[in-house]
Amino acid sequence: MDLLHSINDFNEAKQVIPGGVNSPVRAFKSVGGTPLFILRGEGCYLFDADNHRYIDFVQSWGPLIFGHCDPDIQASVHTALQNGLSFGAPTEIETALAKEIISSYEGIEKIRLVSSGTEATMSAIRLARAYSKKDDIIKFEGCYHGHSDSLLVNAGSGCATFGTPSSPGIPQDFSKHTLIAEYNDIDSLKACFETSGHVGCVIIEPIAGNMGLVPAKIEFLKDLRKLCNQYGAVLIFDEVMSGFRASLKGVQGYCDVVPDMACFGKVIGGGMPLAAFGGKDDIMNLLSPVGGVYQAGTLSGNPIAVSAGLASICKIKKNPHIYEYLKSLADRLTQGFQMAAQDYGISLQTCVRGSMFGFFFNTSKVNNFEDAQKSDTKLFAKFHQKMLENGVYLACSQFETGFICTSMNESIIDEAINAAKNSFEAISREI
Numbered sequence: 001m002d003l004l005h006s007i008n009d010f011n012e013a014k015q016v017i018p019g020g021v022n023s024p025v026r027a028f029k030s031v032g033g034t035p036l037f038i039l040r041g042e043g044c045y046l047f048d049a050d051n052h053r054y055i056d057f058v059q060s061w062g063p064l065i066f067g068h069c070d071p072d073i074q075a076s077v078h079t080a081l082q083n084g085l086s087f088g089a090p091t092e093i094e095t096a097l098a099k100e101i102i103s104s105y106e107g108i109e110k111i112r113l114v115s116s117g118t119e120a121t122m123s124a125i126r127l128a129r130a131y132s133k134k135d136d137i138i139k140f141e142g143c144y145h146g147h148s149d150s151l152l153v154n155a156g157s158g159c160a161t162f163g164t165p166s167s168p169g170i171p172q173d174f175s176k177h178t179l180i181a182e183y184n185d186i187d188s189l190k191a192c193f194e195t196s197g198h199v200g201c202v203i204i205e206p207i208a209g210n211m212g213l214v215p216a217k218i219e220f221l222k223d224l225r226k227l228c229n230q231y232g233a234v235l236i237f238d239e240v241m242s243g244f245r246a247s248l249k250g251v252q253g254y255c256d257v258v259p260d261m262a263c264f265g266k267v268i269g270g271g272m273p274l275a276a277f278g279g280k281d282d283i284m285n286l287l288s289p290v291g292g293v294y295q296a297g298t299l300s301g302n303p304i305a306v307s308a309g310l311a312s313i314c315k316i317k318k319n320p321h322i323y324e325y326l327k328s329l330a331d332r333l334t335q336g337f338q339m340a341a342q343d344y345g346i347s348l349q350t351c352v353r354g355s356m357f358g359f360f361f362n363t364s365k366v367n368n369f370e371d372a373q374k375s376d377t378k379l380f381a382k383f384h385q386k387m388l389e390n391g392v393y394l395a396c397s398q399f400e401t402g403f404i405c406t407s408m409n410e411s412i413i414d415e416a417i418n419a420a421k422n423s424f425e426a427i428s429r430e431i
């Protein structure tokens with residue numbers, strides 16, 4: 001495949017941008033090859049610098065539930081553009097967006113808008129600590145909550161203990177308040193509560209999308225809620241990825257577990273830099289300027305970002321049936337992938353949650369990070385490469401989630417399944 005322009009672009013970018021990318025996941029590091037430089041998107045398609053067309057299952061890592069260049073979102077942004085890019089003062093559409101989010105999420109009574117998911121989770125944790133008046137936090141191995149210091153933490157000598165920084169540049173001291181529990185394992189969570197003795201909050205992706213797609217079991221979430229109540233810890237659902245992606249009302253909409261706080265991002269910005277954190281009134285009212293917990297942002301609630309997000313959420317609410325439709329496409333895709341893999345003796349574990357899908361080259365079901373790590377990443381790398389050659393753009397790591405958008409249909413999904421058949425066939429010839 002002729003990737004001359006992307007290769008040149010990448011070499012040039014590397015001169016001035018570390019690794020040539022502004023976010024490391026884009027670098028194709030775990031699959032090899034050159035990241036594609038993108039010219040434009042159109043519906044479910046992406047066009048690279050060499051003008052190849054791909055079916056795009058990344059969708060900007062989640063935000064674009066209506067695909068690229070959705071006319072309603074574009075129109076809303078165009079209108080907002082006429083009035084100016086930013087005011088640093090409140091606008092009516094911020095209230096409108098807050099209302100739309102709150103009305104979908106039980107238990108969330110107030111929200112504040114920020115510009116990234118990282119900011120949302122970082123600020124939610126500050127607020128949760130202030131509310132509970134306790135410093136320790138629990139996160140789960142394999143969950144990602146953005147790149148703030150206290151959340152870039154690995155299980156050190158195993159789970160259920162205090163973690164160690166997962167990046168150089170983070171003082172050991174900054175991670176000493178973060179305990180790591182195993183996902184979907186209530187005993188390890190209990191052990192964390194006991195080890196610490198003063199846990200202020202627990203943060204979880206109730207549908208984990210950053211170790212591949214691994215949903216929390218409903219019973220586990222129920223027990224998690226009970227433990228948080230018992231120990232007086234604030235429960236934070238990080239739905240930056242899953243919010244308005246997996247369903248309209250969030251995880252609490254189908255499992256009866258209501259968190260104290262929730263974080264949003266990705267879909268609520270419709271492709272623009274926008275995120276939010278919210279919670280019960282008595283927690284949120286501790287936030288400055290009502291309370292003393294400081295948090296701020298020059299571009300928070302930016303009118304262009306909010307206009308894209310509001311158009312996106314309003315369109316979702318007008319068409320709530322899309323989740324069924326997107327799920328049916330995701331089911332069709334993963335079943336197709338699985339059957340294609342089976343024909344070549346490859347075992348594939350698949351998972352679907354609304355418009356989110358995941359697949360692991362793994363011989364057994366994946367319930368946590370340790371299981372996910374047993375996947376065949378070399379096989380994934382080959383598959384990723386072959387899929388590109390067959391016109392399908394998948395996330396460039398085994399440990400990411402795929403996304404369906406409304407501009408896809410059954411025949412596009414079938415094209416992707418055919419690409420998978422061709423890819424497995426080509427791989428089997430090489431082995």
Ligand SMILES: *Cc1c(COP(=O)(O)O)cnc(C)c1O
Pocket residue numbers: 115116117118119121144145146147205209210238239240241242265266275
């Ligand atoms: C993407 C993501 C974040 C971080 O959001 P950014 O906007 O990239 O900072 C946090 N939590 C989850 C669950 C995410 O998927």
